[in-house]
Amino acid sequence: MTVEFWTVSGAPSPWRAALGMAFKGLDYDVHMLSAAQKEHKSDTYLALNPRGTVPTLTSGDQTLGHSIAILAWLDRTHPGSPLFGETPQEAGQIWQRTMDVFDYLPPATSAVLSPIFFDGAAEATDDLLAAADTLRSELGHLSDTLNDAPYLSGARPGAVDAVAFPHVRLIQRATETKQKIMHDLGLPGLSTISPKLTDWVARIERLPNVARTFPPHWTEASQEARQ
Structure with a gap:
């Protein structure tokens, strides 16, 4: 059955949802x-997703309109390479970690990156320095x-990795493209x-199908910079 995906x-x-499909090796129309x-x-689009x-x-x-619901649906419809583990113990641990990341990492990342990427912040204000401290703490939890x-999900990539990776990769992107302010923070x-998170990012990026999930505008920007 064809999977249609709006992003x-x-x-x-x-x-996150695209990574879940990549981890399972699924094809989908974007x-x-x-x-x-x-x-x-x-x-x-509102007729499809009123939100x-x-x-x-x-x-x-x-029809599903939430990334976590999509990850859960994927595990029921395509049980191979489970995102939420194979045993009750694994499922409990992965769900706990998934929701912990979902609750804390996105706001910590946004508090630093949104002012930089969207508001053009170029100085390490007190508010940004405090936000950076919180973000380092959250990254420390992931590293541990x-x-x-x-x-992050255990022996194989799963839901925790799918939820965390986009935010960590966006942070890495910021350290590459907004070097001065990120350094100042x-x-x-x-x-x-x-270093452990750096190795984890590289490990995820080497997985089959993951390259397809990357933002197209990153590739376009790199091509323009080379011209």
Whole structure:
């Protein structure tokens, strides 16, 4: 059954769901919406997802508009390479970690990156320095989780990795493209913050199908910079 997937380039929530499909090796048709043109608020899209948010996934008569719901649905419809583990113990631990990351990492990341990427912040204000401290703490929690396993979900990539990766990769992107302010905030590079997280990012990126999930505008920007 065909899977249709609506997303916005670089948005963390749909990126999570796309990673879930990548980890399972699933094919899907992508509908890339333009946030600048507010296509996610168009009448056509609102008829599909009245909240006007991304992602939206449809398959047959199923329509889902939340990344975590999509990850859970994927495990029921395509049980191979489970995202939430195979045993009750694994499921409990992965759900606990998934929701912990979902509750704390996105706001910590947004508090630092939104002013930089969207508001053009160029100075390390007191508010940004405090936000950076919180973000380092959250990254420390992730790093500690990797002490005993190669992935945040355990021995194989799963839901925790799908939820965390977009935010960590956006932080890495900021350290590469907004070097001065990230340095001033004490976030000079992911390898300096946590070598274990750097290795984990590289491990995720080497997985089959993950490259397809990356924001298209990152590739386009790199190509323009080389010209």
